[in-house]
Amino acid sequence: MTIRDDQLLRSRLRDAFDADPALDAFQLAVDVHDGIARLHGVVGSYAEKLEAFSIARRMADVRDVVNDLHVRPYGADWRVTDRQITDHVRERIGLALVETGEVNFSVDHHVVTLSGLVPTVEERALVRHVVETVPGVDFVDNDIEVGSR
Structure with missing residues (x-):
């Protein structure tokens, strides 16, 4: 993949995360290198961590996903x-x-x-x-x- 392909894939992933109502992607970051997506940052629940991973795995052109997200409950969950x-x-x-x-x-x-x-x-x-x-x-x-x- 080219750098441009990785940038486009990263943009598509960001859009998918932002559009998912089950995911608060405010502190979720994604980097893409050679089609491998690395998720990092913070989400509010284990379910959100799994949802982000699932979205990335389903995305066309993603070769692999590294899920380095940390769960830090916020709101009422904590x-x-x-x-x-x-x-x-x-x-x-x-x-x-x-x-x-x-x-x-x-x-x-x-x-x-x-x-x-x-x-x-x-x-x-x-x-x-x-x-x-x-x-x-x-x-x-x-x-x-x-x-x-």
């Missing part, structure tokens, strides 16, 4: 306690139709660690997805195993 996160995670896992006895979790300083056993890879991904969108969650460590008893 005041969410681990106890509140625990309650919301329990509720979301129930909404995902997962037997709560088969998925365990712990919350420590806004980091959720998942463990347990589910029957499919899709269910493992679903549990992670519903948990990572809980307000106040900075990171999800998904140690859920796939298999049967």
Whole structure:
């Protein structure tokens, strides 16, 4: 890719970030070199970090994405306690139709660690997805195993 191609790709990425209502891209920066996008700066939640990565991965002509974004909750999310996160995670896992006895979790300083056993890879991904969108969650460590008893 030429420098001009990288500049155009960077501009398209910025436009896509700014247009996404699920992403507050004010402190999100992107650099592009040889078609490799490097995301850096600050976003307000783990869900926003994943959204920015997803946008960049889907963009035509992006060869790879390096996600160096940092999560620093702002607004009401920074005041969410681990106890509140625990309650919301329990509720979301129930909404995902997962037997709560088969998925365990712990919350420590806004980091959720998942463990347990589910029957499919899709269910493992679903549990992670519903948990990572809980307000106040900075990171999800998904140690859920796939298999049967």
